[in-house]
Amino acid sequence: MIEVQGLAKYFGRFSALHDLQLDVSEGQFIALFGRNGAGxxxxxxxxxxxxxxxAGSVTIRGFRPGSQDARGxxxxxxxxxxxxxxxxxxxNLRFYARLLDxxxxxxxLETRISGVGLAGRAREPVRNYSRGMQQRLAIAxxxxxxxxxxxxxxxxxxxxxxxxxxxxxxxDEARSHGRTCLMAIHDAPLGYALADRLxxxxxxxxxxxxxxxxSTLEEFQGRYRxxxxxx
Amino acid sequence: xxxxxQKKIDALLLGILLIGMILALYMAFLGAPxxxxxxxxxxIFYFHVPCGIVGLxxxxxxxxxxxxxxxxxxxxxxxxxxxxxxxxVMFFTIxxxxxxxxxxxxxxVWWTWSPRLTSSLVLWLLYLAYMLVRGYVPDPxxxxxxxxVFGVVAFLDAPIVWFSIRWWRDMHPSxxxxxGGLDPAMVPAFLTCSLVFLVLLVYxxxxxxxxxxxxxxxxxxxxxxxxxx
Amino acid sequence: xxxxxxxxxxxxxxxELRTKDSLNAMLFFGIVVLVVFNFAxxxxxxxxxxxxxxxxxxxxxxxxxxxxxxxxxxxKENSCLQGLLMVPMDRGVVYLGKMLAAAIFMFIAEIVIFVxxxxxxxxxxxxxxxxxxxxxxxGTLGFTAVxxxxxxxxxxxxxxxxxxPLILFPVVLPILVNAVEATNIILNGPDYRALKLPLAIMTxxxxxxxxxxxxxxxxxxED
Numbered sequence: 001m002i003e004v005q006g007l008a009k010y011f012g013r014f015s016a017l018h019d020l021q022l023d024v025s026e027g028q029f030i031a032l033f034g035r036n037g038a039g040x041x042x043x044x045x046x047x048x049x050x051x052x053x054x055a056g057s058v059t060i061r062g063f064r065p066g067s068q069d070a071r072g073x074x075x076x077x078x079x080x081x082x083x084x085x086x087x088x089x090x091x092n093l094r095f096y097a098r099l100l101d102x103x104x105x106x107x108x109l110e111t112r113i114s115g116v117g118l119a120g121r122a123r124e125p126v127r128n129y130s131r132g133m134q135q136r137l138a139i140a141x142x143x144x145x146x147x148x149x150x151x152x153x154x155x156x157x158x159x160x161x162x163x164x165x166x167x168x169x170x171x172d173e174a175r176s177h178g179r180t181c182l183m184a185i186h187d188a189p190l191g192y193a194l195a196d197r198l199x200x201x202x203x204x205x206x207x208x209x210x211x212x213x214x215s216t217l218e219e220f221q222g223r224y225r226x227x228x229x230x231x
Numbered sequence: 232x233x234x235x236x237q238k239k240i241d242a243l244l245l246g247i248l249l250i251g252m253i254l255a256l257y258m259a260f261l262g263a264p265x266x267x268x269x270x271x272x273x274x275i276f277y278f279h280v281p282c283g284i285v286g287l288x289x290x291x292x293x294x295x296x297x298x299x300x301x302x303x304x305x306x307x308x309x310x311x312x313x314x315x316x317x318x319x320v321m322f323f324t325i326x327x328x329x330x331x332x333x334x335x336x337x338x339x340v341w342w343t344w345s346p347r348l349t350s351s352l353v354l355w356l357l358y359l360a361y362m363l364v365r366g367y368v369p370d371p372x373x374x375x376x377x378x379x380v381f382g383v384v385a386f387l388d389a390p391i392v393w394f395s396i397r398w399w400r401d402m403h404p405s406x407x408x409x410x411g412g413l414d415p416a417m418v419p420a421f422l423t424c425s426l427v428f429l430v431l432l433v434y435x436x437x438x439x440x441x442x443x444x445x446x447x448x449x450x451x452x453x454x455x456x457x458x459x460x
Numbered sequence: 461x462x463x464x465x466x467x468x469x470x471x472x473x474x475x476e477l478r479t480k481d482s483l484n485a486m487l488f489f490g491i492v493v494l495v496v497f498n499f500a501x502x503x504x505x506x507x508x509x510x511x512x513x514x515x516x517x518x519x520x521x522x523x524x525x526x527x528x529x530x531x532x533x534x535x536k537e538n539s540c541l542q543g544l545l546m547v548p549m550d551r552g553v554v555y556l557g558k559m560l561a562a563a564i565f566m567f568i569a570e571i572v573i574f575v576x577x578x579x580x581x582x583x584x585x586x587x588x589x590x591x592x593x594x595x596x597x598x599g600t601l602g603f604t605a606v607x608x609x610x611x612x613x614x615x616x617x618x619x620x621x622x623x624x625p626l627i628l629f630p631v632v633l634p635i636l637v638n639a640v641e642a643t644n645i646i647l648n649g650p651d652y653r654a655l656k657l658p659l660a661i662m663t664x665x666x667x668x669x670x671x672x673x674x675x676x677x678x679x680x681x682e683d
Contacts, residue, residue, distance in 0.1 A: 054372065071546060082539055082543030084538075099468075141543065363623065363627060381627065388630075395661055398638075398661070399641060
């Protein structure tokens, strides 16, 4: 589904990504690990089409990321919620539904809002929500169009326990529906539990690429530690 | 880029310039006839106007380079756009300085809101704004895109500015009129100066481009060095 | 596509209706500028009507710039723009929606500022009003057509909103010159036939920069 070849992204003197190679098949669930500044966010943003590569090629189902086709089946969630604080949850979703050409009634949207544990608070301005609640609504917003490719950048950061459970269930369900997912995550056990494949990005390149089945959590953590310590 | 070939071209241009400048000075001060009403002061025209023309050419080059950059995203077009803009601003600064020098003895005012001078001022401000945009975007790739967009806007604006000011002047005429037309006897001097300034434009843009290309290359080397670390 | 432009526009109008952030600032600033001009132009007190077109448009431009600054500042909060960029639609939709929102806010501010100027400078205008509305509208559209693009540029620089007036004012000079002249023609004569040229220039400006901004908007938004 995703083919990344020789991907590079420069910010002046600094290379965020350098000669990155990655192939992702449909339905795979990848947990992206790496230190801060290793390039996980940059990679996800490029896949989402929010950032242009400096060099190399990226295709998603043959399309260029950021093209209208690619955007149609991609959903992106970062720790920025992209929610309008002065609108209610319902208004936020209604706005996106209209832009996405989704024929959702208010009832449908309210169901989704309840689905992320915010039942009864759909008509409150998002400004009144706690951080965890906003993050939950952001999940509903980012995946409103049920995209085939889910890109998540440290989605569990800032989530309360209820939110974490919710997102885990959501991701499990997405996986069972054959959705593809790339998720940057810090929490190794959680990432290990959710993913099929574990990828470590270090210094802008893929440093480690393991099938989850091929390694135990401890083995993986050990290799991860070695990688990030020796550099 | 073949370094020796480039150096040879630059040396040739410099040679032409040195001779050309001396020739231009001769033509402007001794070759051309003395103007009837303004006397020798009028000779500033031979520098004031060619600088304006050449400055405009520089801005046109910036426009073309900006458009090509937006299409191809090749850094060298951005370097060219920057070089052209900077040199253009330099030439327009000369226009804006020589304008008042010319105006004061003739019209007894430092500044005339004549269409040409006013348009020159606005154009100068537009490209200073271009430099401002460049100055405040730290990331080189983003900087290139933002300034290219602004470069396109600025150049498309220029003719509209010119028309607007011309028409405004028609509505509010002043006693000071831009002298149009050129006595045939003055043409050789004018042409000589124009050509020499054209060569100066090419030379300066080339030098600036060289500097900028070196900077881009340095950036690339630093990037590679940072990777190894 | 028109539906989506309307959705973006409606969203901005809705937020503004709730917070009134932009409009309050724009109105307040515009009126303050009028007051300052009154003191600045004290010597013209008897013939103030001749200075009014210039005063009005300076006030409009300052006020409009405030509005344009708010335009993208509000999208930066929570990276809302990111959400918009992920939607599979022509990104020009965002440009049109934002431009129209900015134009509407600016127009509302202009009406209020204009009415205040009638009071402050003791002017009577009745038959001139339809013409004034025409000039204000076209001027505003031209201003926001290019202002929206430049606002998107400036908000992504280190100086953020501070850069916008610096890069905007030279570019919108043609609008300013022609709008002031057109307003002057309406208020102080000679006759309306002279309006043809300034209106034509302002309209061309709007069309040219509206199109160019629409086409280049995508470049400015992406990272």
